[in-house]
Amino acid sequence: MSGPTLSSRSSLAARLDALPFTRSHLRVLTGSGVGWALDAMDVGLISFIIAVLAQQWSLSPAETGWIASVGFIGMAIGAGVGGLLADRLGRRQVFAITLLVYGVATGASALVGGVAMLLVLRFFVGLGLGAELPVASTYVSEFAPAAIRGRLIVILEAFWAVGWTAAALIGYFVIPASEDGWRWAFALGAIPAAYALVVRWGLPESPRWLASRGRIGQADRIVSSLETDAALQRTQTIRKAPAVEPLAATASARMRTLWSPEFRLRTLSVWTVWFCVNFAYYGAFIWIPSILFAAGYDLVKSFGFTLLITLAQLPGYAVAAWLIEAWGRRITLSVFLAGSAVSAVLFGVADSQVAIIASGMALSFFNLGAWGALYAVTPEIYPTSLRATGAGWAAAVGRIASIVAPLVVPVLLARGGAPLAFVIFSAFFVVATVAAWGLVDRRGKSLDDR
Numbered sequence: 001m002s003g004p005t006l007s008s009r010s011s012l013a014a015r016l017d018a019l020p021f022t023r024s025h026l027r028v029l030t031g032s033g034v035g036w037a038l039d040a041m042d043v044g045l046i047s048f049i050i051a052v053l054a055q056q057w058s059l060s061p062a063e064t065g066w067i068a069s070v071g072f073i074g075m076a077i078g079a080g081v082g083g084l085l086a087d088r089l090g091r092r093q094v095f096a097i098t099l100l101v102y103g104v105a106t107g108a109s110a111l112v113g114g115v116a117m118l119l120v121l122r123f124f125v126g127l128g129l130g131a132e133l134p135v136a137s138t139y140v141s142e143f144a145p146a147a148i149r150g151r152l153i154v155i156l157e158a159f160w161a162v163g164w165t166a167a168a169l170i171g172y173f174v175i176p177a178s179e180d181g182w183r184w185a186f187a188l189g190a191i192p193a194a195y196a197l198v199v200r201w202g203l204p205e206s207p208r209w210l211a212s213r214g215r216i217g218q219a220d221r222i223v224s225s226l227e228t229d230a231a232l233q234r235t236q237t238i239r240k241a242p243a244v245e246p247l248a249a250t251a252s253a254r255m256r257t258l259w260s261p262e263f264r265l266r267t268l269s270v271w272t273v274w275f276c277v278n279f280a281y282y283g284a285f286i287w288i289p290s291i292l293f294a295a296g297y298d299l300v301k302s303f304g305f306t307l308l309i310t311l312a313q314l315p316g317y318a319v320a321a322w323l324i325e326a327w328g329r330r331i332t333l334s335v336f337l338a339g340s341a342v343s344a345v346l347f348g349v350a351d352s353q354v355a356i357i358a359s360g361m362a363l364s365f366f367n368l369g370a371w372g373a374l375y376a377v378t379p380e381i382y383p384t385s386l387r388a389t390g391a392g393w394a395a396a397v398g399r400i401a402s403i404v405a406p407l408v409v410p411v412l413l414a415r416g417g418a419p420l421a422f423v424i425f426s427a428f429f430v431v432a433t434v435a436a437w438g439l440v441d442r443r444g445k446s447l448d449d450r
Contacts, residue, residue: 016226038103038191042125042129048175063115070123077126082388083390083395085131087387090209092203092206096199097128098131098135099193101131128192133375134378134391142208149447150376150380157372161316165307211449248385263381271393271398276432276435277428280428284344287413288360308360310364320332320336336373337370337430343363346359348420348423378391380440381439382448383448
């Protein structure tokens, strides 16, 4: 690669970091966020649908566990493959494809008549979901100015609460309304298939990715449009930056680089955090409606409790979005993980409606704030040439835990009830809290564009 091209790449990165927050940034954030919310709506809906199908189809605990877990098998594969594809084909392209895949599969799920076909479709839903989430966070992080990058990613992750709240509302109002309410819920989950067209044609490609592939002219036009939106002159924003060579140009090279001496500790740490948080989150939240139903609350009341618990996610994200730039990535992530550990224990031993709702809301507040911080820090710890690969494989390792958790929970509940299950979840949060300190903190710093 020639010297002028390297200089242009450095200038593009500096110009992106120097921008204020503009309407174009808002369009990228909300465009990605809507996709993120639709993801959450799908993941949330299945927890309500499982509780209903267990009654209607007389499913065993093993069958309901597999309905949850097979989607996570797809997510594990999708996250790893999606990250590799996004580093090769582009962030926007893969983002749109993933929305299309899981939207079509979710809509088709409304027509199933038995467990076997539902499992097949849930696998394809998982493929799309698994690939979309790390790609979207990488995409937004590469547009965001350095001073507010972490905050924007937490706000992106906050769209998860919007989608999960939508799922809780559908679960409360639509699913119990008729015997086919769960089918209507799946039909609503087909919306991402149409939204994929908006992503593909309405959002720009990441200029950092374009520049890393040598497409400087296209990248320059996108950055110039951002500067025009901010009413800035290019001469005001260009700063001298050292020329950089990409660290990895092929999929195999990217995978090797993740475990090179420079990145080994951060890769091990981020994989550990992702694994532990996924196990505890999906073990708890996928099963909360069913746990409450088993405790003697009817479906409508257990769904209502879940709705109240879900609403606490939004303030969790809001606090995390502020702290991540005030305190930094690692300490914010650690504090929210520690709060999740305490809240999980309290929820496990709660024995009244007030205690269930209060401890559940605390778990929701801390756990989803931790998710926001985790999605913010993950893309930042890797350079542009392997950023989506690194984020995707961290998510893929996490999805392994989300496969295991729904299968393990029925066993834990049978042996020790909710107290045992939530003590186990708390232990996973504690391990994640410790592992978070192996991550690098790039608060206020430019992304690594190698």
